[in-house]
Amino acid sequence: MVHFSAEEKTAITSLWGKVNVEEAGGEALGRLLVVYPWTQRFFDNFGNLSSASAIMGNPKVKAHGKKVLTSFGDAIKNMDNLKGAFAKLSELHCDKLHVDPENFRLLGNVLVIILASHFGKEFTPGVQAAWQKLVAGVATALAHKYH
Amino acid sequence: MVHFTAEEKVAVVSLWAKVNVELVGGEVLGRLLVVYPWTQRFFDSFGNLSSESAIMGNPKVKAHGKKVLSSFGNAVKHMDDLKDTFAELSELHCDKLHVDPENFKLLGNMISIVLATHFSKEFTPHMQAAWQKLTAAVANALAHKYH
Numbered sequence: 001m002v003h004f005s006a007e008e009k010t011a012i013t014s015l016w017g018k019v020n021v022e023e024a025g026g027e028a029l030g031r032l033l034v035v036y037p038w039t040q041r042f043f044d045n046f047g048n049l050s051s052a053s054a055i056m057g058n059p060k061v062k063a064h065g066k067k068v069l070t071s072f073g074d075a076i077k078n079m080d081n082l083k084g085a086f087a088k089l090s091e092l093h094c095d096k097l098h099v100d101p102e103n104f105r106l107l108g109n110v111l112v113i114i115l116a117s118h119f120g121k122e123f124t125p126g127v128q129a130a131w132q133k134l135v136a137g138v139a140t141a142l143a144h145k146y147h
Numbered sequence: 148m149v150h151f152t153a154e155e156k157v158a159v160v161s162l163w164a165k166v167n168v169e170l171v172g173g174e175v176l177g178r179l180l181v182v183y184p185w186t187q188r189f190f191d192s193f194g195n196l197s198s199e200s201a202i203m204g205n206p207k208v209k210a211h212g213k214k215v216l217s218s219f220g221n222a223v224k225h226m227d228d229l230k231d232t233f234a235e236l237s238e239l240h241c242d243k244l245h246v247d248p249e250n251f252k253l254l255g256n257m258i259s260i261v262l263a264t265h266f267s268k269e270f271t272p273h274m275q276a277a278w279q280k281l282t283a284a285v286a287n288a289l290a291h292k293y294h
Contacts (some may be wrong), residue, residue, distance in 0.1 A: 010176060021260060029273060033199070034272040034273065034275075034276055035272065035275055035276040035279055043165060052272050052273045052276075054284045055272070056272060071244075075267045108179060109256065112260060113270075113275060116260045116261075116263035116264045117264070117266070117267050117268065117270050118267070119264070120264050120265070120267060121263050121264065123260075125177060125178045125181040125182065125199050125202075126181065126199045128178060128181075128182055129181055129182040130259065132182055134195070139184040
């Protein structure tokens with residue numbers, strides 16, 4: 001089980017307190033679809049994904065991005081029990097959605113980059129390290145129920 | 148061989164022109180050592196790497212970071228011929244330095260993140276995609292002569 005130090009938890013929660021989940025969520029999912037285009041296959045019914053601007057402006061991408069990042073907010077409230085917190089979502093992504101768990105790591109990477117671009121210098125090396133540990137922990141938790 | 152479109156080349160080159168190689172290089176290498184602490188094993192002779200602030204302020208880290216990123220500048224000038232451009236460095240990293248090629252991907256991630264902190268909104272999804280493609284290709288080129 002991943003263990004977060006008190007410092008790491010503070011670094012994560014204090015930054016999260018300043019995140020606009022709706023905006024960042026849409027941007028995270030949008031960038032995933034732009035930078036790793038094969039991920040678009042999971043979103044056939046989202047309409048126009050034909051260019052970077054179409055993707056970033058797509059209302060379904062924004063709405064779903066917000067939903068995904070809100071769920072990430074749950075991770076932050078349950079950093080000591082990520083596997084438990086994400087058990088059901090893990091089953092869903094395996095049994096119903098058939099998502100390759102590697103994509104959870106890609107989404108985690110994209111989230112780190114967005115935080116870096118939003119927070120600039122405030123996204124210090126220590127804060128970055130804590131967040132990378134968290135996104136890796138969430139990716140692992142989401143893959144945990146795969147069979 | 149990786150092929151870069153004209154748009155991708157423009158995105159990479161235009162951003163690169165604004166990069167302070169000395170500053171960014173030190174930050175990239177510093178963050179690598181903080182976020183992935185095992186990479187410190189390659190830099191035993193660098194002195195004090197005992198904390199985040201020690202690493203980020205360490206003059207040898209800054210100097211070597213500048214050297215590494217300057218070499219990356221060659222990649223930007225030779226995007227159509229990365230394997231040849233990095234052939235000698237690949238042999239060096241395998242035969243003399245014994246660096247696990249996975250670390251090249253980690254350094255590539257650091258470059259994207261530091262560019263995101265510096266350029267913020269200017270580091271658009273399209274820019275991010277082009278840069279991630281370049282750093283992945285450089286990582287491959289650096290691994291190419293491994294045996």
